[in-house]
Amino acid sequence: MKRMLHIYKVVAVVFLLSVKAISSSAQVCEWRLANPVYNPVDPDGAGPATGTVSFTLQVHTTSGTITQVSGISVGWCWQTANAMLPTGINCGLSVPPPSNVTVNPVLAGLGFTYNNVDQCSGTVNFSTGGETFNRRSSGSFDGGVFDLSTTWVDLFTVTLWSLGSSAPHGGYVALNSSGVSPNVPAGIAFGSYALSDVPGGEYVVNSLTYTSPLPLVTGPVPVTFSRYDVKCSDRGTALTWSTSVEYNSNYFEVEKSANGSGTDWKAIGRTPAAGSSAIQQNYQYLDLEAGAAAYRIRQVDLNGRATYTDIKRSSCEAKSINVLLYPIPAKDRLTVAIRSSRAARTNLNVIDATGRIVLRQSNTIINAGSNNVLLDVHTLPAGEYILVSSDPSVYINQKFVIAR
Secondary structure (H helix, E strand, O other): OHHHHHHHHHHHHHHHHHHHHHHHHHOEEEEEEEEEEEEOOOOOOOOOOOEEEEEEEEEEEOOOOEEEEEEEEEEEEEOOOOEEOOOOOOOOEEOOOOOOEEEOHHHHHOOOEEEEEEEEEEOOOEEEOOEEEOEEEEEEEEEEEEEEOOOOEEEEEEEEEEOOOOOOOOOEEEOOOOOOEOOEOOOOOOOOOEEEEOOOOEEEEEEOOOOOOEEOOOOOOOEEEEEEEEEEEOOEEEEEEEEEEEOOEEEEEEEEEOOOOOOOOEEEEEEEOOOOEOOOEEEEEEEOOOEEEEEEEEEEEOOOOEEEOOOEEEEEOOOOOOEEEEOOOEOOEEEEEEEEOOOEEEEEEEEOOOOOEEEEEEEEEEOOEEEEEEEEOOOOOOEEEEEEEOOOOOOOEEEEEEOO
């Protein structure tokens, strides 16, 4: 009987561990660096610092709630050419929280501290989002228990001394992932990063500030992306994205990595940005060549500074369609998506209902492959039009509607 009870206990423990493993692996979290603040006052008046910069580390779940979160090991990467640790801060291992790291008061009240902090835990050398990083900081956030939901939670705020005299004054900071995800390419995730609960389950945490590092500069970030999707359509690969806020934004470039590795990026299209906007702006691009590829959106502001969306991959089939017009109905702009077997130069003519050419875009260059040509139609009244090409080898004869 004792032997049977022992077997039952072993089976029960194995079952509970299996259930826990399934529960843990099914839940996914995200973290990001946010809320950059720059103060242009030299903190000690002695140089070389030009001011101070701070940022906050935040985490949430992508769905549902994880109860009894008790431990988070995490860190960030920064650029020593643009920022430095405040004078007197230990670069190496510091068991108590260093003075330049402030824990969220609510979580501090629950017993959490940022411990075993090593702000020079690794000399790294990697590039992401157009920036190169050479220093890694890490530590363990534990000592209490809280429930984590889809609402973003501030863990702690970090303060560095800036070295730059122009924006971004403190350079950029990047946050790695605890596991491979669409946000972090294979082989780059930090295995030492993790989020765990009281029963001992560990959860994957993907980074939203790896491929899009955070600029340490005062004022609003040029663009806040609210949506970015890459999906297959009956015409090829459709990219759509939206912004909730734009500040001094110039244009967006669609970049494609044809082998999907994320290392051989090529700009395949450009779309003007809104400039400054506090309402949602929607954008789209159609890649008629499609195929297995990785995509990202590069946003460039009026100062020439660029930020990037996350990387998204797809394997869409290229269709036989040669020309597609969107959006229909058009309002201010009309995109002409063309897939051509050869390079050509043509005039694109917009003809109204009376047969008059009301808009001409001369010497339009069509490259072999996928093209997206943008027509500015904001001066044309509402109604039906026909778009035709002067080169018969790039045959275009399609109706479209302008709505006001």
